[in-house]
Amino acid sequence: MENYHPASKRLIIRKLIPSDADDIFEYRSDSEANKYQGWIPTTINDVHHFITHKISPEINLPGTWVQFAIIKKDDDKLIGDIGIHFLTVDEFQVEIGCTLNKKFQGKGYATEALKATISYLFERLGKRRIIASIDPRNQPSIKLFERLGFRKEAHFRESILLNGEWVDDMVYALLKDEWR
Numbered sequence: 001m002e003n004y005h006p007a008s009k010r011l012i013i014r015k016l017i018p019s020d021a022d023d024i025f026e027y028r029s030d031s032e033a034n035k036y037q038g039w040i041p042t043t044i045n046d047v048h049h050f051i052t053h054k055i056s057p058e059i060n061l062p063g064t065w066v067q068f069a070i071i072k073k074d075d076d077k078l079i080g081d082i083g084i085h086f087l088t089v090d091e092f093q094v095e096i097g098c099t100l101n102k103k104f105q106g107k108g109y110a111t112e113a114l115k116a117t118i119s120y121l122f123e124r125l126g127k128r129r130i131i132a133s134i135d136p137r138n139q140p141s142i143k144l145f146e147r148l149g150f151r152k153e154a155h156f157r158e159s160i161l162l163n164g165e166w167v168d169d170m171v172y173a174l175l176k177d178e179w180r
């Protein structure tokens, strides 16, 4: 694994590590704030299991997810995470998602963290297409990805079983040529 990690003016983006579990549990366990997310831990052990079993220690392996932590530079606080899914279709496409601790929303941190991560994916890892899967009711997420230049490419009807309910899914995408 390469040691390089994305960074921006206010943030450091690095891989999630087991000692991040408490910070992750603090906001990921909030089922109301994360109602459009598939993974909501109910115990700290769920988070430990997620970090040690569900995410890949190695970046860029097709078929795996890697999870980055978003860290504030000024006080080292972990304020959110970014999931990256290395798709199996080919080595040039990834799916991305972002979750922020509610206390740190509305300050531009997700936009800033994703910009740094998108540059990293296009420029360092050589990706050429990034997609995001968004619940049509998730307005903050739609705004976030449109702000970053993603275009809506698809709207699937009741294609995802989310917490026991069949829900719609929209696919947004960004090509390397469209970035910047």
Ligand SMILES: CC(C)(COP(=O)(O)OP(=O)(O)OC[C@H]1O[C@@H](n2cnc3c(N)ncnc32)[C@H](O)[C@@H]1OP(=O)(O)O)[C@@H](O)C(=O)NCCC(=O)NCCS
Residues within 6 Å of the ligand: 033, 034, 036, 037, 096, 097, 098, 099, 100, 101, 104, 105, 106, 107, 108, 109, 110, 111, 112, 132, 133, 134, 138, 140, 141, 143, 144
């Ligand atoms: C999706 C999510 C990460 C978006 O968070 P967010 O706080 O709205 O996004 P940002 O951190 O980029 O902040 C943008 C907002 O901060 C404002 N802002 C304040 N200070 C700012 C600054 N210095 N720079 C940029 N924007 C700033 C922007 O105007 C914008 O406000 P607006 O939405 O009212 O227009 C968040 O809603 C979330 O974690 N949701 C739960 C998890 C989820 O559903 N994730 C989606 C899965 S794909």
